[in-house]
Amino acid sequence: MTKKTLSQIFYSANNSSIKHESYFAVYESLFNKFRGGEVTFLEVGVFNGGSLNMWKEYFGSKARIIGVDLNPVALKLIDQGFEIYIGDQESKSFWLDLKSRIGKVDIILDDGGHKNLQQAVTLYYGADLVSDGGLVVIEDVHTSYFRRFGNPGYFSFVNFSKRIIDIVNSRFAYLKKINSKLGSMVWSIQYFESIVAFNIDRSKCKISVPVANKGYSNNATDFRHESDKLIKASELIEQRVHETTGNKKIISKIIMKIFDQIYYLYEYLKSLSINKYLK
Ligand SMILES: C[S@@+](CC[C@H](N)C(=O)[O-])C[C@H]1O[C@@H](n2cnc3c(N)ncnc32)[C@H](O)[C@@H]1O
Known part of the structure; x- marks a missing residue:
């Protein structure tokens, strides 16, 4: 028997729910690997319970489905077999208390109040509850462009x-690492229309070091600056100056700094036309 799609499940759910048409494909791509398994799924934003019904049918009988809402009316859903917790997603103490009560989860889906801080706090404290290999999914991030949500602006959730x-990129070995709690938990980020998914995996959040194998070499040279005459000439001059200054480390360092500035300026100016590729 073929399994029902999430969209089919949504339209036939008992309780009412409001989602957006484009979300079902996103959910399927993010959550499919958990389907049928012993997944713990938490949704912030219960409302009438329609989505909890949908998730229960989608993930199957082994799934544990948890709902969080500010409105105590949501407690009615306990009768239908859901775990419901009442609290404010923007509150640190709520998340700490929730963690001690429910333990680890695999997925957090945020369909709560959709305000910048609510979304950021849900990610920041919610991630503590998520097992490696799991996700924090923030939906309806189009509010990052709504004036009534204080947006668009630097402090919108999308900009955050x-x-x-x-x-995440500061984990590259040659960059200055930005120390941050989320940087030690968020392995990758996926962007969809109105949805941002944070893949949590602490074991993969390591500094990335360069590696090489012992394979055959053609002694190929790197052609990346082949068409940039100025950079090619600069490279040659830099090399010569280094050779003539020999092992005078301070001079070498100063030369490197000067040439760093030349390369930087040249590439910066070249990049100024990049926005035409957004059109
Ligand atoms: C869009 S509805 C949820 C819809 C539901 N997920 C569905 O698909 O049927 C948003 C819900 O979030 C709840 N909510 C709003 N602000 C909240 C907050 N700060 N903390 C927890 N829940 C909140 C509201 O009470 C409301 O029930």
């Missing part, structure tokens, strides 16, 4: 998430 990309 872009800064997490900088933190």
